Amino acid sequence: MSKPEPNDTIAAGPDGLVAVLLAGGKGTRLGPLTRTEAKPAVPFAEGRLIVDFAMHNAYRSNISSMLVCTQWHPATLVAHLECNWRAGFSQGLVYRDGNRLAAPDGYRGTAHAVACNAPELEAAGTRELLVLAGDHVYDMDYRKMIAAHRAVGLPVTVAALPVPRSDASGFGVFETEGPCHARRFLEKPAEPPAMYGDPDRALISMGIYVFDWLWLRNVLGCDRPDDPNRPLDFGHDVLPAAVTRGEVSVYCFMEPATGPAPYWRDVGTLSALEHTRADFSAETRPFDLPVFPVVAGKPDERLMSPAR
Numbered sequence: 167m168s169k170p171e172p173n174d175t176i177a178a179g180p181d182g183l184v185a186v187l188l189a190g191g192k193g194t195r196l197g198p199l200t201r202t203e204a205k206p207a208v209p210f211a212e213g214r215l216i217v218d219f220a221m222h223n224a225y226r227s228n229i230s231s232m233l234v235c236t237q238w239h240p241a242t243l244v245a246h247l248e249c250n251w252r253a254g255f256s257q258g259l260v261y262r263d264g265n266r267l268a269a270p271d272g273y274r275g276t277a278h279a280v281a282c283n284a285p286e287l288e289a290a291g292t293r294e295l296l297v298l299a300g301d302h303v304y305d306m307d308y309r310k311m312i313a314a315h316r317a318v319g320l321p322v323t324v325a326a327l328p329v330p331r332s333d334a335s336g337f338g339v340f341e342t343e344g345p346c347h348a349r350r351f352l353e354k355p356a357e358p359p360a361m362y363g364d365p366d367r368a369l370i371s372m373g374i375y376v377f378d379w380l381w382l383r384n385v386l387g388c389d390r391p392d393d394p395n396r397p398l399d400f401g402h403d404v405l406p407a408a409v410t411r412g413e414v415s416v417y418c419f420m421e422p423a424t425g426p427a428p429y430w431r432d433v434g435t436l437s438a439l440e441h442t443r444a445d446f447s448a449e450t451r452p453f454d455l456p457v458f459p460v461v462a463g464k465p466d467e468r469l470m471s472p473a474r
């Protein structure tokens with residue numbers, strides 16, 4: 167297995183886009199599985215780790231550069247990405263550990279993780295940022311969302327989908343006044359508001375964002391590193407204010423916008439992970455497991471071992 171090269175650099179794609187994968191959370195709700203392991207590095211099925219779903223989506227969406235924010239036990243994750251995915255990212259795949267980059271406290275939240283990497287993103291020529299989480303199981307072509315972001319012209323686009331209202335309090339929830347027109351954003355509300363036209367469902371954030379970089383660097387206070395009021399978390403700090411200011415467009419991950427939701431699972435709890443794994447071991451899978459790009463050299467030995 168090749169060793170990670172922390173000095174590698176990234177350059178934005180021809181359209182100025184860079185992806186950031188947030189992969190540093192502790193994942194405490196996965197109990198023993200994440201005691202000494204990053205959540206995205208938890209095995210899913212047949213040699214795939216949880217992170218491979220987001221990686222495959224990025225790869226097949228022609229994303230050519232990615233910065234991965236790690237923090238909690240990143241060794242397995244970095245080795246896996248380096249071995250299986252580096253070949254798919256022609257403009258660079260780099261890992262930036264909060265323990266080193268933001269010592270002594272590390273990244274203090276998702277927005278802070280991006281802010282800490284602002285100088286490198288700036289140097290890479292970033293004009294748009296696609297922010298992804300490493301702990302979701304779904305099959306999505308981000309190009310459609312990016313195209314929608316450009317067409318609408320607002321500085322932020324958030325991917326969203328409906329879930330039963332009773333399941334929504336663990337997510338960021340949009341209060342909408344049209345099929346996908348957001349009026350308010352509430353991070354993990356005890357009483358999630360119903361989505362427009364459907365009293366039984368709520369429109370939740372999938373934790374996938376496209377940002378205009380100049381807007382984001384300003385909102386994150388990248389020029390004010392000592393400002394104690396800088397936002398730390400996208401869901402708690404950045405989105406509620408941005409939605410209220412009318413700066414956020416909602417990208418509904420479903421066709422048509424009011425139709426049934428596609429398969430998407432946040433596998434942040436043991437029971438969600440078990441159910442999702444069961445869906446993929448059933449005769450008919452929700453969709454195919456991720457496929458690694460062809461790598462010159464040896465395949466990951468995990469792929470040679472039996473499913474786990």
Ligand SMILES: Nc1ncnc2c1ncn2[C@@H]1O[C@H](COP(=O)(O)OP(=O)(O)O[C@H]2O[C@H](CO)[C@@H](O)[C@H](O)[C@H]2O)[C@@H](O)[C@H]1O
Nearest residue numbers: 188189190191273275279299300337338371372373401432
């Ligand atoms: N300090 C840190 N440094 C680096 N990476 C970190 C980090 N803290 C968390 N992460 C990573 O960021 C991603 C998001 O994790 P969070 O735990 O912050 O959000 P959560 O999933 O609860 O909600 C979010 O995702 C759900 C969808 O699952 C949305 O509904 C909700 O609005 C949104 O806040 C994960 O991949 C995690 O590993």
